[in-house]
Amino acid sequence: MEQTSNSRCNVGTYTKSLIDLVDAVNSPSFQVIAQIHDMAINDLDISASLLSLGDRIKQVHVADVPSFNPLVVSNNDSLFPGDGVIDFSHVFSALKEIRFDGEICIEKSLGDDPVSDLKRCREFIESKWDLV
Numbered sequence: 001m002e003q004t005s006n007s008r009c010n011v012g013t014y015t016k017s018l019i020d021l022v023d024a025v026n027s028p029s030f031q032v033i034a035q036i037h038d039m040a041i042n043d044l045d046i047s048a049s050l051l052s053l054g055d056r057i058k059q060v061h062v063a064d065v066p067s068f069n070p071l072v073v074s075n076n077d078s079l080f081p082g083d084g085v086i087d088f089s090h091v092f093s094a095l096k097e098i099r100f101d102g103e104i105c106i107e108k109s110l111g112d113d114p115v116s117d118l119k120r121c122r123e124f125i126e127s128k129w130d131l132v
Contacts, residue, residue, distance in 0.1 A: 002033035002061070003042070005060040014042050015049040023054050032056045037063040037078050037107060040086050044068060048096040057100055061107035062088070062125065078108050080117065082124040 017030050034057045043049045064084030066077055108116045
């Protein structure tokens with residue numbers, strides 16, 4: 001189950017509802033994709049959300065936001081990690097605290113030079129991951 005915004009879905013919009021759904025289904029094959037962009041908009045405290053999800057997280061999607069104000073940010077306002085206001089040091093610190101060892105995927109449309117975009121994202125993610 002991927003966290004999403006209220007405009008796209010009626011369930012799984014907040015971390016608490018994801019936890020309730022995953023625990024109610026009670027199946028090892030039904031887990032969470034932690035959507036950092038939507039956590040920043042819906043839950044605000046990304047680190048607390050990640051810590052509360054714990055080992056329910058099987059994959060993480062990263063994108064940044066230009067603001068934490070949900071009144072001015074939409075799901076279409078995703079930025080490359082590091083180009084917005086999310087502190088990825090705190091995000092990755094929380095992931096390390098829960099011993100996350102799954103995939104981290106970039107959740108952003110690529111520009112005219114996708115190779116450069118992907119390299120820049122990889123370098124940013126690796127540098128932040130290595131710092132915490």
